[in-house]
Amino acid sequence: MTIDPERAAIRLGYGLSPRVPPADTGFLLDSVAQATQPDGWTATAATAAHLAFGEVRKARDEGALSAEEYRAEVQVLEGQRLDAFRNRLARAAGAPAGFGERLVQFWADHFTVVAQNPTQHLMAAAFVDEAIRPHLDGRFGAMLFAAATHPIMLIYLNQNASVGPNSRFARRRPELHVGLNENLGREVLELHTLGVGADYTQGDVRELAKVLTGLTYNPRDHRRFRPQVVEPGTETVLGVSYGDGLPEIARALDDLAVHPATARHLARKLATHFAADDPPEALVADLAAVWTDSGGDLRAVSAALVTHPDLAATFRQKARQPFDFVAAALRALGMGAGEILALDRPQVRQYLLVPMQRMGQPFGKARGPDGWPEPAGDWITPQLLSARIGWALSMPQRLVEAFPDPRAFLSTALGTTASEALVRAVPRAENTREGVAIVLASTEFNRR
Template sequence: MRNRRFVLGSGAALAGAMMLARRAPAAALANAPLSADERALHALNRLGYGPCPADAAAIAAQGAGPWLERFLGEQLEPRRLPQPEGLSATLAGLEVLHLGQAELLGRYREAVKAAREARREKAGGMTPDADALNAVRDKVRPLVVQAGAARLSRALQSPAQLEEVLAEFWFNHFNVFAGKNAVGILVADYEQRAIRPHVLGRFRDMLGATARHPAMLIYLDNAQSVVAGYQPPQRARRLLDQRPELKARLPQGLNENYARELMELHTLGVDGGYTQRDVTELARMLTGWGLDSRKALVGGSGDLFAFDARKHDTGAKTWLGQVVKATGQAEGERALDVLATHPATARHLAFKFAQAFVADEPPPALVTRLADNFSATGGDLREFTRTLLRADEFWSREAYQAKFKTPYQYLLSSLRALDLPPANPQNLLAALAQAGQPLFGAATPDGYKNTAAAWRNPEALTQRVQLATTLGQRSGVSPQRLGATLGASLSEPTRRTLAAEPPAQQVALLLASPDFMKR
């Protein structure tokens, strides 16, 4: 306990220094190019989740320059990197990755039905109480935990680190909240099929995949959006006559949630030049985009997206200054085509990408080059990413350690530096929740912030010191080995400060240092 108090006290002092740590570099270094070792560590921290001992050994054996050249080439071609056997075994054992959308939604509905029946037997009512809702969560939570285990295992063990960082970025861009209805049980499928296949592919393909995925259709309510005056089929009306309490669950009319976020967050940006009327018209164009829920009800299989022409608004529409002809599902697809290639989308994505990978206030010239590349290549995200990696701004002294780690990045980089496997995913997921960034837990469509202002506060820093203490005690890693792994990312003042502290506390203090909290 005394050691823990010592680390917390010393770590708090280091964390306090973190509040003042973002200063301009010393004059002697301000314009100096990064050394080869610094470039290698910069790549590991920005294009992955930090160095592990194997990375440090490879850099030492190959030389930082040759290692970095090979690393960058491999990261842009992740399919060529063999997956570790341990990671393959872990993913193979996660049931949630091998179930289809209909099966997943079917399990959720079975849980809801069982809870409703239990409630009805208990009190004669129809609305599930807290106990019934908890019973639903208990039945679906294991699959949500498996989704988290898959993400954490890949991020920690995959050699395709850039792919993992891009999966995090694009999932956050097209955020869905696991706490809403059936989204949690579908979130693994959403990441695996709507996000991951496209992170180095075409933006339009990712945009379409997210638009049609049941997780997004449920989260932003487009599955409930129908033309005004819509009447359910006669079979459904007969059921409603028998069970009028089900009427509240039927679509009630036009829902603009998805159309608004599609333009404001996913494509054009808040300053993209659209109006409220454009939101309404786009929502009308997307009516009928929903789910074939019958597959889940009868134990079917396969994908759930379905276009229902009966729910679609066939009236005249004018969107972004264009007259839209009534062509059913093709109206929505055409809208996605327009949004994916719009200049405002290129600018919006370029800014977010540069902010996530370079600086909280990204260089305007870099944003312009990224936007130009996006437009010129038709949204080719491999070339978009390659443009970033070739940019002088990315490799500048000013960008080096200029980003502050989110709780997710801090946890992963700590585990990788200590070479600790994700032995108990539930504990790691709990740690993220406690730090304010539960995995798949951003309730609002804009996802989690990646800027220092969102995460650099005294309470959050104290939580990191506590985590550093726990991991330092658990790891058994020597401070010398950890220092060798982190290499050039540790400043000489930090090394001198830690050398004066008791050896038993040095690992925890190093993880709590301002240097380690930056990337």
């Protein structure tokens, strides 16, 4: 069974568009391959920016650079952050079928990283290009390894501070009192694979943390592994023994990627994100079975998701998060990737970035390593809904020259899925601006 194209575009992509007809499920799956193509952000370039900015800070501290000149350098980096946001939004709103870009958003949130300074925003953009996009239709184990070992993840979870208590470095420098940092090991088990409440212990967390020792990021050294801080010997995680070194880290992560608890945890998480806050158990069970049978083949899991009957049965049981809402609105207004990329940086900030923050979702700044919340109650509150309504009333006419007739826009944005009450309300709007806003602020548009 497949969901009809209109509902598929709303549920699985970023909504309907006057530019392209709704896609069937085959085209939706093809869009995953399109989404694997990177935007050009790299850890190498982010590292170079970090080193260069370090020199800028040094010049400021030494008095060789004025405060005004320093602020100008910061603005250059902030501009690149705006570019990364604009590119993500352009791809989401402009994709012929947006399922692949929805998966980018899902998996980037699953492996949440939060930038703490201007250059880390560039590394976070590289993370999406290098750890998420290439693996969307591949094995989850490959994505897990790429994400867990990426520089921004190592920075965010303080993996650089993790030193094996019996490592060569610790024995040589006992006065430093160094030891394990369990953050990465804990998040890999608790968030990225098995899930909270799975059958593992604090002992497993600590043993995995020992396996992961040696992973590092030093902007002045291209090597990603430091043997001198590795905890020697054999560690046991969930009853399986692992040695040290990158191959053993990869083996441990591969085992976790196909663990039955990982299949159940991520099947439920996918079902919760794409179907309902309280997803049907049959959908969860079927996705978990495909995950297990395929060894974590994400293309097979995606195919099972888009063709599952419970996807149609739970239509509009999910609230659109602010990024989804803005992308869907731009798409419904007829803006393609080119028009979005043509917006200058002040426009991107004023029309898109700041409003999204007011709606409760500052780009790239999730509240913690568990990412953005799923329940509708976290997004549809009086204050946050007011921000959506304010955007719907003020921004569309600034973004598009040919402002749509509200009645035509209702059909463009919602197709045949609009309620009778909304069909009656839109023509009664006092003007076109309010008519379009009624559509964008409606329950139908804010849910998928």
